[in-house]
Amino acid sequence: MYFLCLLFSLSSAYQIIVSDKDGETDLCKSVSNDVKNLEQKMTTQLEQILTLLQQSKDNKGIKDVEFVKTLHEVAKGKSTNQSSLYKGKYYPAEWAVDGNTGTFSHTKGEENPYWWVDLGKLYRVKQIVVYSRKDCCGSYLKDMDVTVGPSLNNMSLCTHYKGPASTGGHFNLDCKAAMVGRYVKLSINSKRAYMQLAELKVFAYHQKL
Ligand SMILES: *[C@@H]1O[C@H](CO)[C@@H](O)[C@H](O)[C@H]1NC(C)=O
Numbered sequence: 001m002y003f004l005c006l007l008f009s010l011s012s013a014y015q016i017i018v019s020d021k022d023g024e025t026d027l028c029k030s031v032s033n034d035v036k037n038l039e040q041k042m043t044t045q046l047e048q049i050l051t052l053l054q055q056s057k058d059n060k061g062i063k064d065v066e067f068v069k070t071l072h073e074v075a076k077g078k079s080t081n082q083s084s085l086y087k088g089k090y091y092p093a094e095w096a097v098d099g100n101t102g103t104f105s106h107t108k109g110e111e112n113p114y115w116w117v118d119l120g121k122l123y124r125v126k127q128i129v130v131y132s133r134k135d136c137c138g139s140y141l142k143d144m145d146v147t148v149g150p151s152l153n154n155m156s157l158c159t160h161y162k163g164p165a166s167t168g169g170h171f172n173l174d175c176k177a178a179m180v181g182r183y184v185k186l187s188i189n190s191k192r193a194y195m196q197l198a199e200l201k202v203f204a205y206h207q208k209l
């Protein structure tokens with residue numbers, strides 16, 4: 001858009017200069033040549049940019065096809081754990097992958113609480129969908145790092161969730177590119193917070209063997 005506007009203004013300036021025929025013809029010629037050269041350079045650059053954009057789009061498509069057929073939910077019923085158990089009532093980590101958004105997992109109030117799921121094998125993880133509690137406290141989910149990795153001591157950032165979430169709502173966490181991993185972990189960056197999840201779904205591609 002920027003290039004097109006610039007090109008348009010330059011062409012208009014060029015026409016004004018050309019139509020002003022009273023004297024100064026040499027100056028007019030050299031200016032109009034400069035403008036023409038500039039126009040040519042910009043057209044070439046614009047074409048190069050468009051080619052690059054098209055190439056990166058094509059590469060992305062090929063990469064995804066190599067690894068997979070379709071995106072599947074792969075977290076339900078898998079092994080989970082969390083940084084602690086809420087005191088008083090029992091809200092275990094696995095209740096976030098029990099297929100029921102009416103139950104939830106819940107840690108103690110503590111520094112940097114976290115929750116993770118072991119998907120059992122490597123996948124290319126693309127999207128995580130989080131459901132917050134329905135009865136209250138949705139806004140407790142905020143400032144979360146979402147990491148994915150082959151083991152719990154080798155995790156890389158998929159995305160950061162600023163939040164806050166709303167009670168009874170759900171939100172998507174998208175890794176910029178699908179990430180190879182077996183573990184998906186959420187951690188809240190805070191001196192004191194609760195990690196509580198009604199449900200968490202992981203959409204991933206099966207690795208092609
Ligand atoms: C779950 O995490 C807690 C707290 O870090 C730890 O004490 C416990 O051993 C873990 N359980 C499993 C099955 O990994």
Ligand SMILES: *[C@@H]1O[C@H](CO)[C@@H](O)[C@H](O)[C@H]1NC(C)=O
Pocket residue numbers: 149150154156180
């Ligand atoms: C950590 O995981 C990445 C993939 O996310 C892998 O390429 C790398 O080799 C792993 N590093 C170690 C030390 O295991």
